[in-house]
Amino acid sequence: MGELVHFSFKGLVVILMSAVFVNNYVLQKFLGICSFLGVSKRLDQATGMSLAVIFVMELATAVTWPIQYYLLNPHGLGYMQTIVFILVIAALVQLVEIALKKYIPSLHAALGIYLPLITTNCAVLGVAILNIDKQYDFLAAMVNSLGSGLGYFLAMVMFAGVRSRMEEGETPKAFEGLPILLVAASIVSVSFFGFSGVIDRLFS
Amino acid sequence: MSAIIFAVVSVTIIGIICAVMLAFASKVMAVEENERFPEVRNCLPGANCGACGFAGCDGYAHALVEGGTKTNLCVPGADGVSKKLSEVLGVAFEDVVEKVAVIHCHGDCKATSDKLEYRGIESCRAAKLLYGGKGTCTFGCLGLGDCAKACPNGAICLENGIAHVNPRLCTGCGICATACPNGLITTVPATVKTAVYCGNTDKGALTRQACSRGCIGCKKCEKACPAGAITVVDNLAHIDYAKCTSCGLCAEACVTGSISSRISQI
Numbered sequence: 060m061g062e063l064v065h066f067s068f069k070g071l072v073v074i075l076m077s078a079v080f081v082n083n084y085v086l087q088k089f090l091g092i093c094s095f096l097g098v099s100k101r102l103d104q105a106t107g108m109s110l111a112v113i114f115v116m117e118l119a120t121a122v123t124w125p126i127q128y129y130l131l132n133p134h135g136l137g138y139m140q141t142i143v144f145i146l147v148i149a150a151l152v153q154l155v156e157i158a159l160k161k162y163i164p165s166l167h168a169a170l171g172i173y174l175p176l177i178t179t180n181c182a183v184l185g186v187a188i189l190n191i192d193k194q195y196d197f198l199a200a201m202v203n204s205l206g207s208g209l210g211y212f213l214a215m216v217m218f219a220g221v222r223s224r225m226e227e228g229e230t231p232k233a234f235e236g237l238p239i240l241l242v243a244a245s246i247v248s249v250s251f252f253g254f255s256g257v258i259d260r261l262f263s
Numbered sequence: 264m265s266a267i268i269f270a271v272v273s274v275t276i277i278g279i280i281c282a283v284m285l286a287f288a289s290k291v292m293a294v295e296e297n298e299r300f301p302e303v304r305n306c307l308p309g310a311n312c313g314a315c316g317f318a319g320c321d322g323y324a325h326a327l328v329e330g331g332t333k334t335n336l337c338v339p340g341a342d343g344v345s346k347k348l349s350e351v352l353g354v355a356f357e358d359v360v361e362k363v364a365v366i367h368c369h370g371d372c373k374a375t376s377d378k379l380e381y382r383g384i385e386s387c388r389a390a391k392l393l394y395g396g397k398g399t400c401t402f403g404c405l406g407l408g409d410c411a412k413a414c415p416n417g418a419i420c421l422e423n424g425i426a427h428v429n430p431r432l433c434t435g436c437g438i439c440a441t442a443c444p445n446g447l448i449t450t451v452p453a454t455v456k457t458a459v460y461c462g463n464t465d466k467g468a469l470t471r472q473a474c475s476r477g478c479i480g481c482k483k484c485e486k487a488c489p490a491g492a493i494t495v496v497d498n499l500a501h502i503d504y505a506k507c508t509s510c511g512l513c514a515e516a517c518v519t520g521s522i523s524s525r526i527s528q529i
Contacts, residue, residue: 134273135266136270136273139270139273139274142274143277146277146278146281147277147281150281150282150284150285153285154284154285154288157285157288157292158288158292160292160294161292161293161294162292227384227389
């Protein structure tokens with residue numbers, strides 16, 4: 060493991076914006092697709108799910124980053140990150156769910172059903188591991204996970220809109236259901252390629 | 264070898280710490296669920312229509328378990344559900360006031376006309392965005408059947424350009440009321456015999472131009488009603504069903520026929 064990379068304020072803004080648009084986890088890295096296709100049916104559900112993802116991504120990064128740098132690396136266990144991260148994230152999300160149910164029932168009613176779905180979501184694990192791979196310092200890692208969560212939110216809300224339009228239209232018999240959904244998702248994904256390079260140029 | 268053992272042991276320790284933490288949390292922060300809740304929830308139909316006034320069937324079941332709520336609020340479930348609920352909860356059975364949806368417009372193609380030809384998405388909500396709909400009356404039924412699509416029982420049909428409710432199939436859940444972009448649908452007690460079939464709040468002359476069966480706000484019904492159940496607000500008659508005795512005098516007095524017997528609408 061090399062040295063940690065530190066960022067200026069501008070660098071953090073670039074990280075945030077590129078996590079939302081350029082490196083969008085759903086549409087560019089193709090992580091978290093199952094929940095993206097599953098829960099984007101209705102706008103309110105998509106919003107609830109995305110908020111839960113943002114929260115869990117932040118939480119996961121806040122916990123896994125110290126584990127990597129203060130527990131695994133000093134003992135030469137860096138290669139164990141995947142299994143340890145899954146374990147810790149899953150346990151933590153469960154703990155949060157229990158705590159929410161007890162202390163903030165209204166929030167639990169809104170986000171509760173999504174939390175168990177996210178426990179081992181690949182997008183959450185992906186953020187935690189990529190933060191380590193890119194050797195971000197703690198602040199940059201937190202900003203990156205916020206951006207990734209917002210990117211997920213953007214993709215979900217956009218796709219919920221696309222889906223509601225598709226439901227109004229008549230789909231050819233052969234494309235009904237999942238096929239047209241995947242075609243639509245790929246077109247939305249291609250549209251996001253238009254952002255590549257934009258953010259870096261914008262702030263340089 | 265020792266490296267493997269070290270890795271296995273440390274991951275196991277992390278796992279055990281997490282497990283202990285979770286077990287501890289689930290004991291300390293356990294939320295007491297009333298054991299009668301699943302039983303009560305199973306009695307309810309699960310349509311989540313909100314006719315009871317709570318947030319879905321779960322909300323109503325919670326309120327029932329905690330007590331202080333009547334068992335006769337589930338309109339679609341009618342007497343059967345009320346009976347089951349009172350058995351489970353051990354309280355006296357109460358009769359459900361059956362409700363039925365009423366679409367407050369009967370400006371069909373004979374009574375009113377179109378001001379434009381609409382060729383957009385087949386949805387009232389979409390049609391409403393274009394100059395308030397295709398009809399000359401912007402308050403009336405758009406006739407594209409958002410309510411019919413929303414109805415879980417297929418109780419609404421479209422005829423002569425407006426929607427009609429079949430009271431035999433209607434369970435009074437009121438889902439259609441939220442689907443109508445003009446807010447023309449309300450649920451009324453099934454025993455009610457007369458209703459105002461107009462939603463136009465324009466002045467009488469304007470209403471008259473738009474539709475021959477619209478309420479012009481002449482207040483004849485208000486004077487005719489012996490129970491004082493009718494009030495005219497914003498040039499439109501309203502019937503208070505808490506006072507209405509279903510005598511039918513208002514329907515006789517109405518000059519445009521916008522108040523009429525519910526039976527004649529079927």
